[in-house]
Amino acid sequence: MKHTRALYPGSFDPITNGHIYIAERAAAVFDELEVSVLINPQKQSTFTTEERCEMAKEALAHLPNVTVNHFGGLLVDYMKQQKFRVIIRGLRAMSDFEYEFQTALMNRQLSPDIETFFIVTEARYSYISSNAVRDIYRFGAVVPGMVPPIVERKLREKFHRSE
C-alpha cells in the first residue's frame, strides 16, 4: 500500500477555524499532512513565521498525522526537496477560484509531477479569512467561532486588548 503524503501551504496569518477544518479533512484522507507556513520577505505579515507556526501547531495538536513546518521560495522547489507530490488548498467561494486556478496551473507548469487537490469548505466557514479576522480584532470587535483559543489570545496580545 502506498503511504500518501500531502502539503497544505499558506500564509496562515493567523490560522483560522476554516484552515483547521480543511486540515482535518485532508488529514482524514492522507496518511501524513504537513501544514507549511510561507516565509514571505516581500509581504509584511502581522505575525512572525515563528508565531504563525506556534499557533498552527497548537491548533492542530489534536491531529496526530499532521505536522507544521515553514518554507520560503517557490512552493514546488520545497515540495521536491521534501518529496511531496500533493498540494492541498481550500476553496471558500468562486472568488477564490480564479487565483487558485492560476496558481495550480503555474505550479503544474513548473513541476508536472505535482497535483493540487482542492477541498471545498462548508458554508459556516465560507466567510472566514485571516484578513477579516485581523481587522476585527484590530478594531476591537470579537466574533466567536472564527479562530481557535490560542489565536484569539495572540490576537488580543498583538492588538493590546486585555479583557
Ligand code: PNS
Ligand atoms: O494563504 P495564502 O496566502 O493564500 O497562500 C498562498 C501560497 C503560500 C500557497 C502561495 O503564495 C505560494 O505558494 N507561495 C510561494 C511562492 C510560489 O511558489 N509561487 C508560485 C505560485 S504562482
